[in-house]
Amino acid sequence: MADFQYEILEEIAVLSENPKGWRKEFNLVSWNGRPAKFDIRDWAPNHEKMGKGVTLSNEEFEALKSALKEM
Amino acid sequence: MADFQYEILEEIAVLSENPKGWRKEFNLVSWNGRPAKFDIRDWAPNHEKMGKGVTLSNEEFEALKSALKEM
Numbered sequence: 001m002a003d004f005q006y007e008i009l010e011e012i013a014v015l016s017e018n019p020k021g022w023r024k025e026f027n028l029v030s031w032n033g034r035p036a037k038f039d040i041r042d043w044a045p046n047h048e049k050m051g052k053g054v055t056l057s058n059e060e061f062e063a064l065k066s067a068l069k070e071m
Numbered sequence: 072m073a074d075f076q077y078e079i080l081e082e083i084a085v086l087s088e089n090p091k092g093w094r095k096e097f098n099l100v101s102w103n104g105r106p107a108k109f110d111i112r113d114w115a116p117n118h119e120k121m122g123k124g125v126t127l128s129n130e131e132f133e134a135l136k137s138a139l140k141e142m
Contacts, residue, residue, distance in 0.1 A: 013138035015131040024131055026138055040111065040125050040135070054111050054125050060086040060095055064111070067084035067097055068136050 008047060009036045021045040029055070079118060080107045092116040100126070 010028040017023045022042050029039040038061045041053025081099040088094045093113050100110040109132045112124025
């Protein structure tokens with residue numbers, strides 16, 4: 001994987017934590033200095049490693065929010 | 072990757088669509104016949120291919136829902 005940078009701008013919610021301390025988190029993350037995106041992803045303790053996840057644009061976030069409101 | 076099966080039980084919301092027709096979707100998906108999980112993932116047209124995404128357990132889904140309600 002190419003070198004890249006990220007910054008977690010806001011830790012919005014921890015969705016779960018497994019026995020090894022990895023957490024599924026919902027955060028606002030800036031990738032390579034770009035504007036922040038919403039991000040749902042697994043993280044090792046202290047954010048030392050990241051696992052798989054998805055990023056959501058503002059539009060995708062709003063669509064998700066609308067869907068959840070109706071459930 | 073090992074052979075696996077999946078079934079999309081409910082298409083809850085389409086979050087976005089790119090120019091090639093891939094959609095980011097929020098669905099209920101059963102993997103390998105197991106109980107359905109919430110799933111946010113990229114899909115090719117007609118669900119012929121899947122991209123990266125995250126699955127959420129019921130507990131993770133409820134935590135996400137609670138966080139979104141406060142935003």
